Amino acid sequence: MSLLDALGGAPAVHECSRAGCRTAASWSIGWRNPKIHGSDRVKVWVACDEHVDFLREFLAARDFPLTVGPLGSISEAGARSR
Ligand SMILES: [Zn+2]
Numbered sequence: 001m002s003l004l005d006a007l008g009g010a011p012a013v014h015e016c017s018r019a020g021c022r023t024a025a026s027w028s029i030g031w032r033n034p035k036i037h038g039s040d041r042v043k044v045w046v047a048c049d050e051h052v053d054f055l056r057e058f059l060a061a062r063d064f065p066l067t068v069g070p071l072g073s074i075s076e077a078g079a080r081s082r
Helices: 003-007 052-060
Strands: 027-031 043-047 066-070
Touching: 027 052, 043 052, 052 066
Parallel strands: none
Antiparallel strands: 027 043, 027 066
16 A cells, blocks of 8 residues: 555554545445446555544445455455556
């Protein structure tokens, strides 16, 4: 998700994906847009306790398939698989 992650450096701190929120995330939200993403594609947002419901409803309102789980339980897929 970040360069630090890729390098295995400092412990990863994921900030909430909600615009303007700098709180450390504790949830992962995996989702995709069926109109532009294939079924093997997963995008991941992360969310703090306060915004996990906001982000889930944001995606659900668009009829995007989504999965919510504890931070780190969902991995992005399909974009740059090796
Ligand atoms: Zn937040």
